Amino acid sequence: MIKDSSDTVQLEGKTYLIENPIQMKSGVTLQGVAGKTTFLLKENANWEKWVPLIDGNSLKNVRITGIIFDMKSDKQQVPYAEGYHNVMYLKGCSDVEIDGCTFINGRGDGARFKSCTNVKVHDNTARRLGHDGIFVVDCRDVNIYNNKVTTRKNAGIRNWNSANVRIHENSIDAQLDGKGGYAGIQIEYSKYFENPDIEISNNVLTKTWGPGAQLIAYTDGLEINKGVLIKQNEFLQCGQSNNIVDTGGISIKGLDGAEIIDNVCDGCYNAFVYVSSGGDGTLIKGNTIKNTKPHIEKALAGTGAGIVNSAGSTLEISGNSFSNNANGDTYNVN
CATH class of the missing domain: 2.160.20.10 (Single-stranded right-handed beta-helix, Pectin lyase-like)
Structure with a gap:
């Protein structure tokens, strides 16, 4: 005491x-x-x-x-x-x-x-x-x-239903022995916020087991349509897992309206941005997306493209630089 x-x-x-x-x-x-x-x-x-x-x-x-x-x-x-x-x-x-x-x-x-x-x-x-x-x-x-975080069971840095959060200049990787955890940074909402005001910037995410960053929304969180900014981060060989479906650089599972701007993705597995649900109104702009590889084990539609829109969401994509992505620049994107 x-x-x-x-x-x-x-x-x-x-x-x-x-x-x-x-x-x-x-x-x-x-x-x-x-x-x-x-x-x-x-x-x-x-x-x-x-x-x-x-x-x-x-x-x-x-x-x-x-x-x-x-x-x-x-x-x-x-x-x-x-x-x-x-x-x-x-x-x-x-x-x-x-x-x-x-x-x-x-x-x-x-x-x-x-x-x-x-x-x-x-x-x-x-x-x-x-x-x-x-x-x-x-x-x-x-x-x-x-902060320097190596994941083993779940996320490196996680936010659930918080507002006005800044996550920056962190270095996150994974244990990589089959117990690597999940996302490097996990943003999760089950409550509605008009503007949660989340900024994820200047982090270096290297060889994460699951997605480098994961944006989740469910129940009332599905009504959020703005307020999450991901900018100027490095996603390097993220998505090392052989069984996590939404692995890769950034996973979107339900959350709408994120802004993904001026990031570097190099050598990520599955995709730089992988949208499995939600994602309407997401802005993907000014990113460098290169050397994306297919999922290590799962034969997913579009895997290995720079941006994979499995949900058929309405995305705004502009001014990105694509090169040497195994399955092309984008999949299921108009």
Whole structure:
């Protein structure tokens, strides 16, 4: 338990064995010595579902910095990706900063937030986790940047029903041993927003297992028709999976009206943009799309083209540069 609620808790550069969850308090900076302070979860920590290593509810002005979180997944008995052993789970908090941390060997998420505002997550590393690296749910005013994430079970960075989110300058790849996870960046909406105001920019997505970026909408989210901008990113050999159907550079599954502008796609599998449902009003402009290859295993219609419109959606395509794509520039595009 952190008892000082108005100051910095300076940790030593050593390994701390964590036997019980840590309850954060408002006004606290939990500061480690970069590269030296490690929180090591005890073996067989059979905590209840949704009990994280660091917990926080309705807090203000919280910072966690410079700590390696080793969740020791190979020595745990709880299931992967079912809400157990998230490194941190902050709910209803405001003015939160997570930086300079490492999240490794987990059975849940790295940093997870719900109904939080003014959140900054930057300069962290995440790998060998059991769910998402960074996951924001029903949040507002979120800035996620300069993180290095390697997926293993699900997405690298994921947004579900959040607004005013900036995801930029991150580097995302996959484990590539058959447990590579899913999307590099996953944007998901089941609620309606007139303008969710999402910007994904200047990220480098390399050899992701599923799509580099995935745009999902269902139920009330199907009414969204603007507010997601994907610009100036690099999608390099994305879509390494042999079984994910919508793998590739950018997958659209239900979300309308995205703007995909000035990105570089080089050597992605299946397609740069693969539309399986929704997608009406999507703008695809000024992108460099080259060396696209067919899906590694599945014989999908149009696979290997630069843009594949399996849904027959109305797309606006202009000013792109296409070269050396295995099945041509576009498929099922008027």
